[in-house]
Amino acid sequence: MIWSGETHNEEPLTTPGHFLGRVPTDWSPDGKFLLMIQDNDNTGRGEIWQLPVAARPHAEGVARRIASNPAYDLDEGRYSPDGRWMVFEALRNQPQGPETTLYVMTAAGGPWIRITDDQHFVDKPRWSPDGKTIYFVSGRSGFFNVWGIRFDSAKGKPVGHPFSVTALNSLSLMVPRHITGSAGLSLTQDRLVLPLTHESGSIWILDHVER
DSSP, X not given: OEEOTTTOOEEOSSOSSOOTTOEEEEEOTTSSEEEEEEEOTTTOOEEEEEEEGGGTTSGGGGOEEEEOOXXXXXXXXXXXXXSXXXXXXXXXXXXXXXXXXXXXXXXXXXXXXXXXXXXXXXXXXXXXXXXXXXXXXXXXXXXXXXXXEEEETTTXXXXXXXXXXXXXXXXXXXXXXXXXHHOOOEEOSSOEEOOOBOOOOOOOOOSOTTO
């Protein structure tokens, strides 16, 4: 559904029905397209699709798949501010645990450009308002923290190495452990917001347990 901030009305974007794993993730900067994660009926893998808003209420009939890989689940697709690029994450399960990597590709589709290595869990990629930095959450320090990496929009490649933005390395104030379901990330020109949690525990002795 699409909700209008002007009329306060909502209207369908797609035909009612059962769509496996269909999750919208972002608008294009011009408001003409919606990025969506949809599970492949055969492989069960998450793929990135593009829905044209002008085709409502039957946009699924002209939706276009722009990124998929039978070995990976794709998620968190986000347009760059200028609409030229899209950042997303690719996840696959390995014997040692889940492996996630951030990639960038042109908004129309094409080769994947690796942004991070696959040695640390990463999630929630977000563009800076000027499109020159990609922020994300990573557990490379042992705790989840916000990191960033510069991006050259003209050349279409990362610049330098990831740098830390936050230093939340204590149970007293930390990014939630279950990051995929309970954490998000949003930012403006000079502010960043994400949920934090406090964890603590105690050991108790119960007297007279025989009674």
